[in-house]
Amino acid sequence: MSKESYSIQEAILYSHKMAQLSKAxxxxxxxxxxxxxKPFELNLNEHHxxxxxxxxxxxxxxxxxxxxxxxxSTAFNFSKKLEERELLTFSKREEDKRNTYxxxxxxxxxxxxxxxxxxxxxxxxxxxxxxxxxxxxxxxxFPEFQDLEAIVKxxxxxxxxxxxxxxxxxxxxxx
Amino acid sequence: MSKESYSIQEAILYSHKMAQLSKAxxxxxxxxxxxxxKPFELNLNEHHxxxxxxxxxxxxxxxxxxxxxxxxSTAFNFSKKLEERELLTFSKREEDKRNTYxxxxxxxxxxxxxxxxxxxxxxxxxxxxxxxxxxxxxxxxFPEFQDLEAIVKxxxxxxxxxxxxxxxxxxxxxx
Numbered sequence: 001m002s003k004e005s006y007s008i009q010e011a012i013l014y015s016h017k018m019a020q021l022s023k024a025x026x027x028x029x030x031x032x033x034x035x036x037x038k039p040f041e042l043n044l045n046e047h048h049x050x051x052x053x054x055x056x057x058x059x060x061x062x063x064x065x066x067x068x069x070x071x072x073s074t075a076f077n078f079s080k081k082l083e084e085r086e087l088l089t090f091s092k093r094e095e096d097k098r099n100t101y102x103x104x105x106x107x108x109x110x111x112x113x114x115x116x117x118x119x120x121x122x123x124x125x126x127x128x129x130x131x132x133x134x135x136x137x138x139x140x141x142f143p144e145f146q147d148l149e150a151i152v153k154x155x156x157x158x159x160x161x162x163x164x165x166x167x168x169x170x171x172x173x174x175x
Numbered sequence: 176m177s178k179e180s181y182s183i184q185e186a187i188l189y190s191h192k193m194a195q196l197s198k199a200x201x202x203x204x205x206x207x208x209x210x211x212x213k214p215f216e217l218n219l220n221e222h223h224x225x226x227x228x229x230x231x232x233x234x235x236x237x238x239x240x241x242x243x244x245x246x247x248s249t250a251f252n253f254s255k256k257l258e259e260r261e262l263l264t265f266s267k268r269e270e271d272k273r274n275t276y277x278x279x280x281x282x283x284x285x286x287x288x289x290x291x292x293x294x295x296x297x298x299x300x301x302x303x304x305x306x307x308x309x310x311x312x313x314x315x316x317f318p319e320f321q322d323l324e325a326i327v328k329x330x331x332x333x334x335x336x337x338x339x340x341x342x343x344x345x346x347x348x349x350x
Binding site: 005007014022026028067069120126129135142147149154156160167172 | 180182187190197203308343
């Protein structure tokens, strides 16, 4: 892509707007997420790991790192804490000895399901979802953000959206 | 807004997708931003404070906190560090003695302009902008994200978007 396809002004305006909007949205999601899982003595990273392992039916540390957008060491250290609480187990797979795989124990699955129940009973505390309801009323459905998806795909690769699709399919089956 | 206007499944699918997309975008912006301002011995919060004060022509600590989406104490502490480097000054205003106002010194303005020059010469390192170029080629302009704006407005109030508009107008004048 040549530099001539955009002006410096356009680039700065766009970057500035994207930074302000995505920081605003993410910080609110982070706050709500923390408040949601705190009663279960989990932090956001720990809950994100449970989420990923639950919906992907087990995952490698590198999948957790990639899809959870956390360092490999963060993914490993928080998984280790969850293992100490007997919420998950580590294993190696015969066909792939280099990666460590993580699977939820029954206790891990139960705890995750409890958090989801709390969410279902407390959607009024989900600020971003609540703030999106006027758009849902307008369109008849929640916004799809296909532009954002395209940008994320260009940055993180097709695999990221594939994992997102798998986790969405798993949620669809669940409810 | 009554609970009946959406199903639990819809709410969870939407929240999950929003969390994954906005975390992905924000974490990449954060990374690029840190790499961009590091050579100037600034961190992201410090640069955001310079940015806000530059484009709003001075700002109160509470405006910095609100628009920068950082705690008031974070806004104050990093402003203090910038004051120690003589990049900005604190003052009170006659008509509003309760708030502390921050204004950039000439050195602060110069440093900020240098960072912007570095950005203009290094837009190839702006991952999110680069990842948006295929959309720009498709639409003829960068995506506008009006849905996101509406959600941010519902969460943070009209004032947030007003400040965004003021900073965008200031960038337009600049280039």
